[in-house]
Amino acid sequence: MTYDSDEYRKLMEQRFAAGELINPATAEVARWHANYFDPYGDGLELSDEAVCHGRQLFVRPPEVTLTCLSMICPRAHRMKFDGE
Numbered sequence: 906m907t908y909d910s911d912e913y914r915k916l917m918e919q920r921f922a923a924g925e926l927i928n929p930a931t932a933e934v935a936r937w938h939a940n941y942f943d944p945y946g947d948g949l950e951l952s953d954e955a956v957c958h959g960r961q962l963f964v965r966p967p968e969v970t971l972t973c974l975s976m977i978c979p980r981a982h983r984m985k986f987d988g989e
Contacts, residue, residue: 907950916947923971924964924978929985932964934975944974962986 906913939961943949962975964986975986 906947913947913949916945917977920945920971920973921977923966923969924973924982927964927966927973927978927982929982931967932982932986933967934962934964934986935972936960936962945972 937960938958939946940951940955941957941959941961942951942955944961944963963972964975964978964982965972975983978986
């Protein structure tokens with residue numbers, strides 16, 4: 906899959922929509938290492954230079970299995986997640 910594929914765009918649209926719905930008061934917050942350019946492990950075709958791992962902040966509502974990077978959530982929510 907590539908960044909410019911329709912499949913990837915659809916996945917990201919779903920993640921952005923989910924990020925809008927996350928309630929910071931009840932969200933589950935976790936940090937783990939992930940590739941900065943493919944944090945969800947979607948199997949994007951990346952060059953060797955683009956393989957860079959680091960600690961990422963992920964959030965999700967307790968009743969949903971879809972996990973989102975905190976940075977795709979609204980800014981006001983991100984401020985609360987970062988305080989966790």
